[in-house]
């Protein structure tokens with residue numbers, strides 16, 4: 001009879017080993033430097049190389065394209081471990097921005113391979129995917145535009161046909177790793193505005209190309225160590241070989257939004273877990289009116305509520321991740337997991353700051369950073385209201 005631990009993919013020996021590797025990497029290579037990176041507003045490129053050497057950067061990408069293998073369950077384990085060991089949502093977003101950019105390139109390489117274009121497939125893998133997964137280059141996904149991010153089907157950045165390819169003009173905003181990016185997977189309109197979603201394609205933009213303006217670095221409420229950019233393009237050339245399937249962009253985005261939303265849910269509950277752990281330690285040691293905080297019933301009940309919300313979010317999200325990795329359609333559960341975990345995260349970081357008192361409001365306290373970092377999770381990857389709209393449609397309301 002298999003034991004419960006063996007049945008639970010999150011407790012499999014190789015996942016436990018992965019957790020230990022990521023925890024060790026985080027405490028050695030991330031937490032000592034995080035305050036400096038937060039001040040600098042970006043992660044060092046060297047961190048990408050070191051994460052690749054540790055086998056962390058390529059988790060969830062097949063070994064054939066230069067990844068470390070594994071599936072979404074491994075990505076969940078890695079994200080939990082990094083955050084619970086004292087990492088941050090900013091590190092997750094900046095170090096793993098390729099996690100939302102590269103899957104579209106890998107899919108296109110596979111499509112080319114299937115139709116016999118081995119050279120075209122190899123070109124994408126060797127020129128784009130492998131260097132990013134070796135930590136030698138940085139990739140961003142650019143969908144959101146100054147006119148709006150929620151309504152992806154009506155984006156305006158325009159690709160115009162020219163001899164041998166396209167030229168792209170338009171603008172993108174709030175692009176993670178966009179200041180440091182060496183390659184940008186951008187959603188552009190190759191069709192007419194009337195074609196809406198069907199007229200959208202993903203293309204590779206080279207930030208060194210003519211017409212690609214210097215990125216504008218944006219200052220944010222949280223995620224300080226993750227650079228965020230506004231990008232503008234004026235006739236940036238894109239060869240045909242760098243179009244990732246004409247008209248296939250929206251479908252590709254929609255497909256990979258599912259794993260992005262699950263990852264955001266994990267970031268939310270794992271951030272909450274870290275904030276909770278810090279708060280329990282604080283409540284045990286901090287005394288008011290002659291007794292430790294934790295001796296007060298109202299404080300203990302708050303800690304119980306924090307645990308309850310984290311556990312519900314974790315169990316539900318892990319189940320959705322497991323089902324996604326097994327090939328099940330989890331569009332609706334992924335949306336529900338994101339909202340559940342974001343609400344848990346918002347509650348927990350708020351209570352964490354409250355129980356820390358004045359210290360919780362100080363820059364020197366870690367929970368202050370988690371409070372700011374968590375706020376974006378209900379906005380990025382699909383705002384909660386837009387997700388509720390999607391859920392209502394999927395449920396037929």
Ligand SMILES: Cc1cc2nc3c(=O)[nH]c(=O)nc-3n(C[C@H](O)[C@H](O)[C@H](O)COP(=O)(O)OP(=O)(O)OC[C@H]3O[C@@H](n4cnc5c(N)ncnc54)[C@H](O)[C@@H]3O)c2cc1C
Pocket residue numbers: 140141142143144145147148149150151173174175176177220223228376379380381382383384385386389
């Ligand atoms: C730190 C950060 C990093 C990001 N990284 C990236 C990235 O790497 N790549 C990328 O492409 N984008 C990125 N984004 C953009 C993000 O995905 C968008 O901000 C998000 O999709 C919302 O789009 P918007 O900001 O244009 O808001 P809008 O679409 O203008 O919506 C504004 C608000 O209105 C509400 N709303 C919208 N539509 C509806 C509706 N139908 N019904 C009810 N309420 C509604 C929601 O509350 C929403 O938050 C990032 C954003 C941030 C803040």
